[in-house]
Amino acid sequence: MDWVKRYYILLGISNVYVIELWLFLCLSVYAFAKAYRKQPPESSKKVVFLQQRDRSDFLIYKRKNISMKIYSRAQIYEADKVTVEKEGIPSINLMERAGGYIYEWVNERLKGGQVPIKVFCGIGNNGGDGMVLARYLIENNYNVTTYVVNYNNKRVPDFLGAYDRLKSATKNWPIVINEGDELPAISPQDIVVDAIFGIGLNRVVQDWVKALFTAINNSNAYVLSIDIPSGMYMDMAPQEGDVIILPRFTLSFQAPKLPFFLPDTAPIMQAWDILDIGLDPEYLATTATDVELIGKQEVIQMYRSRPQFAHKGMFGHSLLIGGSYGKMGAIILASKAAMRAGSGMVTAYIPQIGVPILQTALPEVMTETDNFNGKVFEEIDFQTKANAIGIGPGMGTDSKTAKAMGDFLKTQKNPLVIDADAINIIAAIPELLADVPALSIFTPHFGELERLIGKWEDDFDRLEKTAKFAKKHDIAIVMKGAHTITTYDMKLYINDSGNPGLATAGSGDVLTGVITGLLAQGYHPMEAALMGVYFHGRAADIAINQYGIEGLIASDVTEFLGRAYMDLFAKPEQPPQEEG
Numbered sequence: 001m002d003w004v005k006r007y008y009i010l011l012g013i014s015n016v017y018v019i020e021l022w023l024f025l026c027l028s029v030y031a032f033a034k035a036y037r038k039q040p041p042e043s044s045k046k047v048v049f050l051q052q053r054d055r056s057d058f059l060i061y062k063r064k065n066i067s068m069k070i071y072s073r074a075q076i077y078e079a080d081k082v083t084v085e086k087e088g089i090p091s092i093n094l095m096e097r098a099g100g101y102i103y104e105w106v107n108e109r110l111k112g113g114q115v116p117i118k119v120f121c122g123i124g125n126n127g128g129d130g131m132v133l134a135r136y137l138i139e140n141n142y143n144v145t146t147y148v149v150n151y152n153n154k155r156v157p158d159f160l161g162a163y164d165r166l167k168s169a170t171k172n173w174p175i176v177i178n179e180g181d182e183l184p185a186i187s188p189q190d191i192v193v194d195a196i197f198g199i200g201l202n203r204v205v206q207d208w209v210k211a212l213f214t215a216i217n218n219s220n221a222y223v224l225s226i227d228i229p230s231g232m233y234m235d236m237a238p239q240e241g242d243v244i245i246l247p248r249f250t251l252s253f254q255a256p257k258l259p260f261f262l263p264d265t266a267p268i269m270q271a272w273d274i275l276d277i278g279l280d281p282e283y284l285a286t287t288a289t290d291v292e293l294i295g296k297q298e299v300i301q302m303y304r305s306r307p308q309f310a311h312k313g314m315f316g317h318s319l320l321i322g323g324s325y326g327k328m329g330a331i332i333l334a335s336k337a338a339m340r341a342g343s344g345m346v347t348a349y350i351p352q353i354g355v356p357i358l359q360t361a362l363p364e365v366m367t368e369t370d371n372f373n374g375k376v377f378e379e380i381d382f383q384t385k386a387n388a389i390g391i392g393p394g395m396g397t398d399s400k401t402a403k404a405m406g407d408f409l410k411t412q413k414n415p416l417v418i419d420a421d422a423i424n425i426i427a428a429i430p431e432l433l434a435d436v437p438a439l440s441i442f443t444p445h446f447g448e449l450e451r452l453i454g455k456w457e458d459d460f461d462r463l464e465k466t467a468k469f470a471k472k473h474d475i476a477i478v479m480k481g482a483h484t485i486t487t488y489d490m491k492l493y494i495n496d497s498g499n500p501g502l503a504t505a506g507s508g509d510v511l512t513g514v515i516t517g518l519l520a521q522g523y524h525p526m527e528a529a530l531m532g533v534y535f536h537g538r539a540a541d542i543a544i545n546q547y548g549i550e551g552l553i554a555s556d557v558t559e560f561l562g563r564a565y566m567d568l569f570a571k572p573e574q575p576p577q578e579e580g
């Protein structure tokens with residue numbers, strides 16, 4: 001420092017002034033540094049943040065190993081356990097990782113914006129994730145208020161660890177909300193982070209906590225739920241009087257949760273994404289789950305490409321049985337869909353009255369008919385050597401048709417596709433079930449399902465009753481709905497394609513045709529069911545780009561089936577390149 005002193009002495013300034021000047025300089029540097037820190041964190045901040053954690057974390061983050069299995073609560077707890085054991089890390093590190101990734105997600109979107117963020121934490125591990133997030137947000141100069149929703153006196157160890165880390169990192173300590181306390185005001189401009197309950201919710205929430213949920217829901221604030229919206233159970237339906245937080249977005253760890261797809265709770269899930277928190281890949285890959293999500297990757301694995309030198313005889317003959325006076329459209333839709341699904345040949349078995357209609361509508365499709373001349377068919381007797389048979393669309397439930405169907409079932413050994421009125425007939429005459437060939441595929445909508453299996457109390461009850469019914473009769477049941485779920489052998493397969501445009505007349509007939517067409521091509525019945533449901537939904541997803549959701553009609557789905565096949569191998573769209 002001598003050179004400074006000498007410089008000032010040269011200028012005739014005394015030692016006292018030099019010391020004061022130094023003090024002033026130091027304070028200025030400190031003030032400047034502080035002001036600079038208050039700037040919104042730049043993108044380089046993210047890199048710093050990642051470097052603070054170990055390298056393996058970074059690699060896991062990049063890998064995005066998202067599983068399409070849907071794990072039970074017990075399996076998720078087990079995955080946690082296996083991960084920390086294998087990695088040799090304390091469990092709080094996994095929470096740090098989870099909270100850290102949520103922070104990255106939030107930071108990427110907010111880019112340091114000073115919008116008020118209210119982080120509501122429970123006292124379990126979900127609350128712990130919230131605490132970690134709050135700490136990162138505070139450390140990166142966001143405008144944060146943290147709350148502990150003190151609904152239980154059993155604060156779990158990792159929550160306490162995360163709570164302590166937050167309190168040591170900042171003077172901005174959490175506010176504890178107890179029963180009877182006034183609830184904080186929440187403004188529409190706030191961002192609310194919901195880390196109150198995660199997958200551990202196992203009973204009805206206390207009234208004062210429900211009041212907080214209601215206040216959050218009524219606030220109009222942007223709500224981000226961590227892992228699962230608080231108040232939503234992992235493994236049971238909402239109970240009478242329950243309140244569930246209604247998030248604008250949910251970030252769920254590692255894999256989606258079953259209630260995200262069920263009619264009672266799915267409408268709550270406006271938008272959600274999966275955050276890969278690096279649970280042990282081996283455990284995730286080798287653990288068999290009762291529930292699976294069927295999307296493009298799963299269908300690609302089932303799909304068989306065609307050889308170069310192919311002829312129509314190699315791709316099966318589908319027979320579609322159905323149609324009655326005034327309902328010929330249903331069997332036309334099913335037959336055409338079987339052709340578009342790739343069946344080499346298609347024959348429609350219909351009442352005589354429908355022959356001219358069908359032949360005019362579908363030149364590619366052959367017809368067979370009964371020896372009667374009624375509005376419905378009275379016997380099912382055909383020459384076609386079919387590789388697969390689908391029965392039901394537009395068939396009606398006339399007693400003569402029911403008798404014909406009963407006789408027909410007795411002669412069948414191979415799996416059938418059973419839809420619409422064929423299901424209604426079986427529901428009315430349950431003895432017929434004994435003659436249904438093993439591995440037949442039933443495709444009921446909810447009304448037909450209820451006739452078949454009886455009433456259910458809620459989604460979970462429906463899944464259980466349907467799975468048990470399917471197991472008992474050794475059949476597959478495709479429960480058509482917003483997220484169509486297929487069950488066989490007590491497993492559930494949730495379809496990941498489709499949109500509300502499919503809620504239109506004839507869309508089920510098209511599905512019957514697609515599944516029958518796949519079955520005729522030699523796919524295993526479960527492959528035919530899962531692929532058929534996927535392609536049907538995917539075709540509709542592509543078709544709405546042209547027709548819109550409201551404008552979509554069933555025959556559009558058939559027209560776009562080829563595009564759905566092509567889409568299997570389409571390159572994913574690249575995000576637009578950033579300039580500069």
Ligand SMILES: NC(=O)C1=CN([C@@H]2O[C@H](COP(=O)(O)OP(=O)(O)OC[C@H]3O[C@@H](n4cnc5c(N)ncnc54)[C@H](OP(=O)(O)O)[C@@H]3O)[C@@H](O)[C@H]2O)[C@H](O)CC1
Binds near residue numbers: 095154197201204228
């Ligand atoms: N692998 C992962 O996905 C990871 C997930 N993490 C996070 O952990 C939660 C699950 O944490 P958990 O502690 O098991 O459960 P919650 O935080 O949801 O709930 C805490 C405890 O609350 C009790 N409970 C349940 N229902 C009620 C109620 N109605 N009222 C009061 N208290 C209730 C229950 O304990 P009990 O012993 O009293 O039954 C819960 O255990 C998961 O969702 C993720 O956010 C990890 O942080 C990282 C890995």
Ligand SMILES: [K+]
Binds near residue numbers: 195225228
């Ligand atoms: K939550």
